Amino acid sequence: MYTVERKDNYVIIRNTQNRAEIEFNNISELSEVLKNLMEEGEKKILIDFKNVVYIDSAGLGVLLDTMKKLKANETELGILSISKDVLEVFTATKIAQYFKFYKNI
Amino acid sequence: MEIRRLLVDENTPFFNTEGMKYKEFNSKFNQIRNYATIIAFEAPASFRMKNLLEQQISEIIKNAVVHGNKQDPEKLVKVWWSYNEQKKMAKLIVEDEGVGFEELGKWNKFHEKRSKCFYDNNFEEMLNYISYRSETSGPDDGGNALFAAVEFWNGGMIYNSKKNKVVCLKYYTDSDFIDN
Numbered sequence: 001m002y003t004v005e006r007k008d009n010y011v012i013i014r015n016t017q018n019r020a021e022i023e024f025n026n027i028s029e030l031s032e033v034l035k036n037l038m039e040e041g042e043k044k045i046l047i048d049f050k051n052v053v054y055i056d057s058a059g060l061g062v063l064l065d066t067m068k069k070l071k072a073n074e075t076e077l078g079i080l081s082i083s084k085d086v087l088e089v090f091t092a093t094k095i096a097q098y099f100k101f102y103k104n105i
Numbered sequence: 106m107e108i109r110r111l112l113v114d115e116n117t118p119f120f121n122t123e124g125m126k127y128k129e130f131n132s133k134f135n136q137i138r139n140y141a142t143i144i145a146f147e148a149p150a151s152f153r154m155k156n157l158l159e160q161q162i163s164e165i166i167k168n169a170v171v172h173g174n175k176q177d178p179e180k181l182v183k184v185w186w187s188y189n190e191q192k193k194m195a196k197l198i199v200e201d202e203g204v205g206f207e208e209l210g211k212w213n214k215f216h217e218k219r220s221k222c223f224y225d226n227n228f229e230e231m232l233n234y235i236s237y238r239s240e241t242s243g244p245d246d247g248g249n250a251l252f253a254a255v256e257f258w259n260g261g262m263i264y265n266s267k268k269n270k271v272v273c274l275k276y277y278t279d280s281d282f283i284d285n
Contacts, residue, residue, distance in 0.1 A: 024156045054138055054155055057146040083140055092128065092143040 002033045010105060012080065014048040021038055024058035033079075034066050043075050045101065050081040060093060067098050078102055108220045109255045110213045111206075114267040119274060125185040132174035132182055134202075134211060137167050144197070151282050152195055158167075158275075161257045164250040165199050165273055172241060173201025173269055177221070193277040194260070198270065205268035208236045208239050212269070214254065 001016045015022075022030060030047070037045055049059055055063075070077050078100040084089070090096040110208055126147065130140045141163035145153060153165055166182060174180035185198040206212075219234035221227075236249045260274025 007194070028206065056138070056159055057142050058156060060142065060146050063152065085136060089139050089142050093146045095146075104267060 002029060002032065004037070006103060008045045010046050010078075012046045012105075013037075013040045013056065014046055015051050018051055019053045020051045021053060021054040021056075022059040023054070025055040027059045027062045027100060030059075031062050031066060034070070038073055038075055039068060044078075045070070046078045046080045046105065048080045049083070049086060052086055053083070055086060055089060060089070060095060064095055064098065076100065106224045108217050109259075109261075110146045110216070111209050111255065112261055113209065113253075113266060113268065114263050117263050117272065119196070119261075119263060119272045120198065120265065120270070122185045125187040125196065125198070127183070127185050130170075130182045130184065131178045132176055132180045133178050134167075134170060134176050137170055138163055140166050144184060144186050147186070148195065150189055150279060152188055153191075154233065154281060155173040157257070158195065161254055161273075161275075162197060164254050165197060165271065167250070168206075169199050169201035169203075171246075172206070173203030175203065187222075195275040196278075197258075199271045199273075200270035203269050207268065209264060209268055211239075212251065214239055216255065219252070227268070227280075 003014050003016055005012050005014070013030070015030075034045065067077050079090075080102045081104060082101060087096070087101070090099065119258040126144075128140075128143065130136065138159075141159045144162050145156075145159040148158055166184065169182045170176060174182065183198075183200040185196075188194075189194045189196075215234060217236050219231065222231035222234060237251070239245075254273070258273040258275050260276045262271055262273050264271045
């Protein structure tokens with residue numbers, strides 16, 4: 001379950017669970033939210049990873065695919081408040097380079 | 106009846122790590138799934154079988170972290186992996202710093218009896234073989250992860266003589282790619 005809120009020029013997507021796990025069986029929810037925001041013409045999107053404790057390879061794959069589409073649409077996709085452990089997954093798989101990471105905004 | 110067994114062969118050419126990716130991980134229990142994500146992410150999408158590949162990688166690393174390195178964060182788990190789309194093959198090697206899987210022979214015997222119960226449809230007897238427990242099993246050990254692993258890694262799970270290092274081979278068939 002995701003909520004969407006606006007702050008300054010950004011749209012922030014937040015997972016409402018306390019310990020969210022983004023994986024193959026729920027990644028379509030996030031993917032749908034991202035798709036809708038892109039279709040609405042949003043240009044600066046942040047996903048809040050504060051509550052995300054785990055992301056699997058399917059989740060990473062969808063994020064990367066979405067990133068490519070957003071880039072073609074000149075939309076910026078950033079990740080907010082990611083934990084050290086989950087960031088390591090992005091770094092080790094070498095996809096960190098495609099995202100902007102923010103501690104907070 | 107074909108019963109898969111855990112094998113021991115120090116000299117198997119499958120321990121050759123040439124061309125394989127390599128990474129070392131600390132033995133932190135709460136990081137095991139993240140380690141599996143890192144390794145599975147590089148697999149072709151069709152190899153992932155939803156998240157089955159990731160689960161199975163996770164189980165092998167979990168054995169190394171929990172049973173091998175006893176969750177000592179200073180001890181390393183060394184992992185090599187490769188994916189070959191032409192050969193439709195995934196290969197994983199995991200090594201820990203522990204004393205080795207001393208009960209491997211005992212586990213094989215247990216698994217053999219368990220498989221025979223399945224084959225004979227002897228459900229009453231099968232209740233005695235639901236999970237494998239050893240003296241080192243903890244309360245959180247399900248005791249059956251290896252049963253699934255030995256089926257998934259259909260090319261074999263081959264240990265070195267010390268039994269602290271295992272190479273796992275998965276050959277994909279067309280049926281693995283259905284609904285994938």
